Amino acid sequence: MTGMNTSVNAKSAYITSQFNSALLLQFGIIVGIVIVIAIVATILLRREEKNPGGNGFLISNVTMTVEPKARKVLRVGFGVLWIIDGLLQLQPQMVLGLPTQVVSPTVASAPNWINSLVTHGADAWLRHPITAASATVWLQVGLGIWLLVANRGWWSRGAGLASAVWALGVWVLGNGLGGAFIAPISWTTGFPGAVLFYALAGLAIALPQDRLRRPLFALWTARLTALGAAYLAILQAWPGRGFWSGGGGNGAYPSMSTSMGSVTQPGFAASIQRWFTTFTSHYSWAYNSIVVIVLAALAITFFTNKVRLMRWSTIAYVVFAMINWVLVQDFAVFGGVGTDVNSMIPSSLFVVAVYLCTRDAVEATALADLPHEKGTKESVAMRKIGALCAIGVFLVGAIPMLLVGILPGTSDAIAAAANGGVQNLSSAAPGFTLMDQRGQQVSLSSLRGKTIVMAFLDPVCTTDCPVEAQQMRLASEQLGPNTVMVAVDTNPLYRSLASIQTFTDNEGLADNTSWYFLTGSLDQLRSVWSAYGVDVQLLPGGAMVAHTEPMYVIDGQGTMRSTWTAVTSGGTASSLESQSGVSLIVAQAKKAQS
Amino acid sequence: MSGMGPNSAMPSMDLSAPSPVAGGVNDGSTTMAIVPMGHLSDPFNTFYQTFTSVNGTWSETTPPGVGTNGGIVVASPTNGAAAVLPFYASSVSALSPLANGVSVGAGEVVGKMTTNPSALSVDPASGVLAFVGANGQVRVQAKFDAPFKTATTLSALQQAPTLKSCGVQAITSVAVEPGGSLALGLRCSKGGTSAVAQQNGSLWSIDSVAGLASDAVVRLDVDGPGLLALVKTGGMHATLRALQIEGSTVAASPAISIMNYTLRATSASAFVGTSRSDIVTLVGTSHADAVVLTPGAKTTHVAPLLPLSTQSVVSTSGSDVAAGLTAISVNKGIATIKTLGSGGAWTTEKVIRVSIQYGSAQ
Numbered sequence: 010m011t012g013m014n015t016s017v018n019a020k021s022a023y024i025t026s027q028f029n030s031a032l033l034l035q036f037g038i039i040v041g042i043v044i045v046i047a048i049v050a051t052i053l054l055r056r057e058e059k060n061p062g063g064n065g066f067l068i069s070n071v072t073m074t075v076e077p078k079a080r081k082v083l084r085v086g087f088g089v090l091w092i093i094d095g096l097l098q099l100q101p102q103m104v105l106g107l108p109t110q111v112v113s114p115t116v117a118s119a120p121n122w123i124n125s126l127v128t129h130g131a132d133a134w135l136r137h138p139i140t141a142a143s144a145t146v147w148l149q150v151g152l153g154i155w156l157l158v159a160n161r162g163w164w165s166r167g168a169g170l171a172s173a174v175w176a177l178g179v180w181v182l183g184n185g186l187g188g189a190f191i192a193p194i195s196w197t198t199g200f201p202g203a204v205l206f207y208a209l210a211g212l213a214i215a216l217p218q219d220r221l222r223r224p225l226f227a228l229w230t231a232r233l234t235a236l237g238a239a240y241l242a243i244l245q246a247w248p249g250r251g252f253w254s255g256g257g258g259n260g261a262y263p264s265m266s267t268s269m270g271s272v273t274q275p276g277f278a279a280s281i282q283r284w285f286t287t288f289t290s291h292y293s294w295a296y297n298s299i300v301v302i303v304l305a306a307l308a309i310t311f312f313t314n315k316v317r318l319m320r321w322s323t324i325a326y327v328v329f330a331m332i333n334w335v336l337v338q339d340f341a342v343f344g345g346v347g348t349d350v351n352s353m354i355p356s357s358l359f360v361v362a363v364y365l366c367t368r369d370a371v372e373a374t375a376l377a378d379l380p381h382e383k384g385t386k387e388s389v390a391m392r393k394i395g396a397l398c399a400i401g402v403f404l405v406g407a408i409p410m411l412l413v414g415i416l417p418g419t420s421d422a423i424a425a426a427a428n429g430g431v432q433n434l435s436s437a438a439p440g441f442t443l444m445d446q447r448g449q450q451v452s453l454s455s456l457r458g459k460t461i462v463m464a465f466l467d468p469v470c471t472t473d474c475p476v477e478a479q480q481m482r483l484a485s486e487q488l489g490p491n492t493v494m495v496a497v498d499t500n501p502l503y504r505s506l507a508s509i510q511t512f513t514d515n516e517g518l519a520d521n522t523s524w525y526f527l528t529g530s531l532d533q534l535r536s537v538w539s540a541y542g543v544d545v546q547l548l549p550g551g552a553m554v555a556h557t558e559p560m561y562v563i564d565g566q567g568t569m570r571s572t573w574t575a576v577t578s579g580g581t582a583s584s585l586e587s588q589s590g591v592s593l594i595v596a597q598a599k600k601a602q603s
Numbered sequence: 604m605s606g607m608g609p610n611s612a613m614p615s616m617d618l619s620a621p622s623p624v625a626g627g628v629n630d631g632s633t634t635m636a637i638v639p640m641g642h643l644s645d646p647f648n649t650f651y652q653t654f655t656s657v658n659g660t661w662s663e664t665t666p667p668g669v670g671t672n673g674g675i676v677v678a679s680p681t682n683g684a685a686a687v688l689p690f691y692a693s694s695v696s697a698l699s700p701l702a703n704g705v706s707v708g709a710g711e712v713v714g715k716m717t718t719n720p721s722a723l724s725v726d727p728a729s730g731v732l733a734f735v736g737a738n739g740q741v742r743v744q745a746k747f748d749a750p751f752k753t754a755t756t757l758s759a760l761q762q763a764p765t766l767k768s769c770g771v772q773a774i775t776s777v778a779v780e781p782g783g784s785l786a787l788g789l790r791c792s793k794g795g796t797s798a799v800a801q802q803n804g805s806l807w808s809i810d811s812v813a814g815l816a817s818d819a820v821v822r823l824d825v826d827g828p829g830l831l832a833l834v835k836t837g838g839m840h841a842t843l844r845a846l847q848i849e850g851s852t853v854a855a856s857p858a859i860s861i862m863n864y865t866l867r868a869t870s871a872s873a874f875v876g877t878s879r880s881d882i883v884t885l886v887g888t889s890h891a892d893a894v895v896l897t898p899g900a901k902t903t904h905v906a907p908l909l910p911l912s913t914q915s916v917v918s919t920s921g922s923d924v925a926a927g928l929t930a931i932s933v934n935k936g937i938a939t940i941k942t943l944g945s946g947g948a949w950t951t952e953k954v955i956r957v958s959i960q961y962g963s964a965q
């Protein structure tokens with residue numbers, strides 16, 4: 010993440026409140042969509058019922074073969090998973106935590122091209138985090154409902170396609186290709202990524218449903234699954250990767266479970282992790298042997314394409330995947346920022362579906378003999394109406410998500426969540442009388458009627474102050490002449506008029522009539538620092554002056570309206586955090602004017 | 604808190620200085636050495652410090668109130684100025700008046716200086732101060748706190764008929780001569796050439812330095828009746844030599860090869876006979892070396908060899924370079940000052956601990 014501020018609080022009350030408001034608004038839109046669909050559907054149904062023999066939009070007489078069991082497992086299983094994932098996105102810490110605590114670490118050691126791709130996606134999210142996070146909730150809940158409700162025809166295949174497209178996007182931009190670059194990659198920890206299975210399932214659902222019954226399709230899906238399992242088994246068995254030895258608690262398994270156990274989570278989950286740490290400290294070889302055997306058995310049996318053998322290896326895989334989900338993946342959703350149930354449940358659904366494809370495969374000539382289903386008029390119509398509503402929910406998420414990448418500007422969310430957030434004030438601003446860079450006396454009363462954005466800057470500071478000055482310049486351009494930018498010198502040694510003039514010139518602020526860089530005698534400055542709670546310290550050892558960096562917004566009546574600590578951690582005026590800082594200045598100044 | 608922030612990620616930027624700004628200056632009884640300290644592999648945790656010797660007693664005298672990560676240049680320690688060069692997001696330099704090597708009074712903020720040991724010069728007698736701005740302007744001040752005036756600019760020099768033979772590309776150094784006229788170190792457009800131009804009223808004349816192959820004037824100092832320039836050639840066979848310039852007469856020291864070394868510091872601080880000498884500190888793979896370059900005299904290597912941690916070698920004697928050679932080695936926040944005894948051995952004279960504010964530039 011480019012210069013992501015480590016002081017940003019992912020659980021900020023401001024962010025939570027903004028997120029909840031956005032969700033509430035979108036929920037209102039969804040309720041509106043559902044009501045409109047219900048009204049239109051009622052009218053259509055009445056019309057189509059008058060023509061019982063015809064094929065209408067909601068009522069049709071088309072019959073289809075019974076949905077293949079493999080498809081049903083994928084559709085229902087992944088439908089439920091999408092809904093769970095959507096609900097997990099309701100956690101307020103997802104707004105800033107998803108890109109910074111989940112996405113960013115997955116690509117820290119990735120090659121530049123993937124790092125750049127993921128960083129681009131994360132930056133787009135962080136520019137409009139509230140929009141992106143709330144959109145993700147509805148997009149995933151909508152996808153889940155759509156998959157569950159639409160069970161046949163294009164309505165259902167469309168859900169599969171949408172699911173595959175979104176999952177692939179998440180796998181590349183949010184999952185860094187399934188953590189393929191986080192050493193040591195392992196099936197036990199989630200490689201090749203849960204969302205890859207969502208994408209594969211989506212593609213399978215998007216196919217014509219009888220394609221899943223074809224022996225050739227079953228054969229190749231089984232063989233490809235066997236190859237994947239063989240690769241994972243070899244990877245797991247490869248010596249020197251840390252999985253065979255407990256290493257006195259430093260082996261791969263005990264290290265992972267120690268790390269998992271250190272996250273705040275329910276007591277029973279933490280107890281399981283503690284037990285697993287102790288167990289694998291001594292018996293990593295035993296656990297790893299089972300992992301290798303289960304994966305190898307799956308690979309061998311799926312390659313043989315013998316249904317009876319595949320059944321037993323599928324059962325073994327599902328059972329052990331659930332054990333691994335508990336022991337290694339720590340249920341995936343407790344503690345930290347849980348975004349999904351991790352890979353064990355999706356991969357189990359996938360393996361079961363591949364097994365069912367093989368078991369239920371029939372030759373094309375026998376397709377006609379399969380039972381067909383028509384469904385009652387009511388059930389077909391209700392499923393279509395339900396699917397329409399689900400598509401509505403999906404679009405309430407998908408449309409804003411598409412716009413996130415192209416929306417201009419940067420929201421104030423990151424800045425407002427940084428350094429303790431924004432405090433609202435309502436007391437009178439302490440008075441001051443100082444000299445500006447033009448050599449003219451400026452006081453609080455002389456600025457009455459203007460909204461004041463006030464900061465405290467050191468003209469020879471090398472990091473934050475020049476960035477703050479640039480933020481104020483950019484905010485000033487957006488706010489116009491009714492808002493003035495006032496900076497007070499905080500360096501007790503560099504406070505001459507010439508000094509603040511030079512700083513003003515070099516920061517490109519000389520022509521800005523709303524810019525006031527104020528200085529005065531040391532006593533005058535100390536008095537202002539004290540009144541505005543600015544702590545100034547001269548440090549030894551060639552360091553710059555240390556000073557606190559509050560920003561204040563004072564309204565035209567001289568009342569302090571809000572304060573926060575300047576957000577400059579991006580290091581440049583063009584960084585995402587700085588731009589968010591500009592948006593925060595503009596938002597707070599406008600609020601003071603309203 | 605500005606100056607005490609967390610170790611947040613910083614965008615990458617080129618922080619390498621084009622030429623060393625460590626070194627020192629001797630000015631009669633006052634000697635100042637500039638040395639980098641802290642975590643030297645991390646620019647954000649490298650803090651340049653100045654150490655001053657007055658009558659042989661060393662103390663830490665770093666200009667306060669300003670981050671020194673960008674380097675420090677010093678001119679005329681007894682009655683001159685120190686400038687802290689810009690670093691990272693800063694677009695200005697901080698100027699601090701010096702009295703006997705110590706920053707006194709309030710400082711001044713000036714435009715961004717070029718990163719060069721001779722970017723700043725003060726005539727201690729008249730108090731005239733000049734610096735070379737990164738924007739190609741040479742700014743002059745009649746005395747500290749007086750308004751700055753632009754003495755010349757890169758574009759003016761490029762158009763000056765008398766400097767056509769150089770084809771000025773950059774101003775790298777300035778020296779204020781007694782009387783207040785200026786001398787400038789210039790990089791010329793013809794590959795591998797540089798020049799020293801001297802001001803005569805509103806005209807500029809080039810000394811015959813241009814005839815010597817050199818691609819940079821590393822430093823430029825007033826040397827009694829003339830100027831002393833330390834010039835460098837680049838490329839595969841990089842060399843250094845000192846030039847004594849008096850009118851059109853140029854006396855050169857033998858060139859020393861620096862192709863297997865990194866130039867770490869320079870100081871122009873002592874006389875050998877009638878010529879002021881430059882002392883350069885070089886660092887190789889296994890040791891640091893210090894070489895005294897004197898125009899018209901044989902090059903001498905300071906013996907015995909210095910440890911790799913040596914950041915600077917200066918002389919505290921204004922009249923005999925060998926009499927007061929002092930080496931300063933650094934281990935994070937500890938500076939060890941050693942003097943070269945008459946027996947040819949280095950003796951630890953003082954250990955100064957500096958409280959380095961790690962993380963304060965982030």
